[in-house]
């Protein structure tokens with residue numbers, strides 16, 4: 001199987017800002033490619049170029065066998081795009097929006113209608129389908145917009161932050177829909193700010209920052225790079241620390257990190273909550289008094305810290321800055 | 334050949350979508366229809382009584398001018414509609430579809446003709462109420478309305494370009510006001526061009542709004558007998574001159590707008 005999406009040396013500048021700085025990427029047919037990056041990393045810019053909306057300052061790209069710059073019309077026949085912000089007509093109903101898109105894909109009157117109904121069903125919008133979109137909630141708009149990208153069942157899909165703004169349940173539902181799509185053979189490039197999401201959906205992830213590729217690999221490879229899941233245990237008194245270390249060693253899949261001053265032991269694990277439960281039982285059996293305990297998963301922030309040495313978001317919240325110090329501590333210990 | 338068929342099919346889909354919007358947001362329509370009524374009444378009663386035209390009725394003389402000014406102002410809708418679509422990101426969606434790239438603009442300008450048809454209808458009825466009549470034939474009267482619509486359609490392509498260049502509703506409203514207002518005033522819309530000072534007079538004589546107004550006046554039979562014939566060529570051949578302008582405007586602005594459309598992206 002070849003590459004369905006390929007880009008070579010994409011550069012896009014907006015005045016002083018370099019949105020894309022020589023980005024290369026290759027996505028295999030039938031796979032899901034996750035483009036992961038913080039705000040302003042260049043995700044939307046990359047998607048816009050690949051979907052023929054934006055012309056790069058230099059570089060080239062091919063999508064579904066057609067050159068993005070030279071044959072944009074052929075590219076458009078084979079892609080579906082759902083942008084970062086829902087592109088819907090507020091005054092049309094859900095059905096009318098999808099039907100309009102179907103007609104513009106030249107599906108023909110009755111096929112277009114039928115397809116619109118089918119998609120409303122899939123996205124749980126059948127009832128709302130006859131209401132103008134301006135009465136929809138954010139999540140409903142998001143789903144309708146996504147449905148718009150699927151109208152013509154295109155072989156290549158671009159979804160720019162498809163689950164941003166969705167509640168956890170809708171997010172899970174959407175993940176299900178996306179996985180089904182891919183199971184039917186579509187190739188998907190999706191952008192996200194959540195490692196968890198890329199982990200869940202993508203076969204390959206590329207982490208970008210300031211328009212550059214800073215890491216690439218399977219989700220497992222990336223997580224290994226950052227350290228994967230870990231349990232953090234803080235004991236009440238320092239005298240318990242050796243025993244806690246001894247217990248945690250049994251569950252760790254790699255080296256323990258200990259911070260004596262904070263009375264904390266961090267153990268890389270795999271197996272999630274089940275392992276956490278076992279570890280807690282074992283600690284309890286040994287009579288270790290715990291001050292705090294938690295299962296930590298690597299976040300996008302961890303990936304960033306590890307790969308770039310700077311935080312993902314310049315104006316991080318307090319939560320993320322705490323996270324930073326703990327990872328830094330680990331890196332230096 | 335197929336491409337042309339597709340272009341019109343796609344434009345029809347877009348136009349239909351715009352029409353649904355007219356139906357769903359009737360407030361816009363109310364405003365669109367009330368302001369021409371107000372214009373006709375204002376001009377008829379405020380100016381109509383105080384200015385006299387030898388051998389005729391100033392009120393009748395005015396009507397064609399008001400019609401011309403109002404339908405040309407109608408082009409603002411085209412710019413606003415496009416700016417709105419860009420802001421809402423829906424143009425991005427259209428641009429990612431394998432549709433004809435000219436269709437969005439053609440569909441937009443076409444559906445905006447509906448506004449002007451309704452506007453003219455309402456203004457004509459109001460005109461009849463205040464005493465305006467078509468003194469020629471029904472046929473000539475219809476040609477007059479057709480000419481108004483044709484010129485307004487052409488003019489809407491200029492606003493389409495403005496809407497693509499600066500997709501902001503406020504800017505478009507101001508731009509249309511700043512351009513259309515003087516252009517429709519330095520013309521024979523409200524006073525005979527002959528009464529203007531020389532520089533303005535020359536401008537007015539070659540202004541296509543003047544020729545449009547002159548043509549419509551002639552077609553409606555609203556030029557009082559005994560009015561001296563115009564001396565400038567455009568006003569002697571107003572129908573031809575107006576059509577040439579309409580064709581020129583489309584020939585220049587439709588390609589420019591289409592080119593610009595290829596690059597239209599949501600700002601910010």
Ligand SMILES: Nc1ncnc2c1ncn2[C@@H]1O[C@H](COP(=O)(O)OP(=O)(O)OP(=O)(O)O)[C@@H](O)[C@H]1O
Nearest residue numbers: 014017019038039040041042043044045046600601
């Ligand atoms: N039209 C524009 N004019 C000026 N600068 C722009 C424009 N579009 C994008 N940029 C800049 O290019 C950079 C990349 O933007 P882009 O939208 O691709 O980021 P992103 O990864 O999609 O971010 P987000 O997660 O916030 O959506 C940013 O610094 C942004 O400010």
Ligand SMILES: [Mg+2]
Nearest residue numbers: 043044045084
């Ligand atoms: Mg983005």
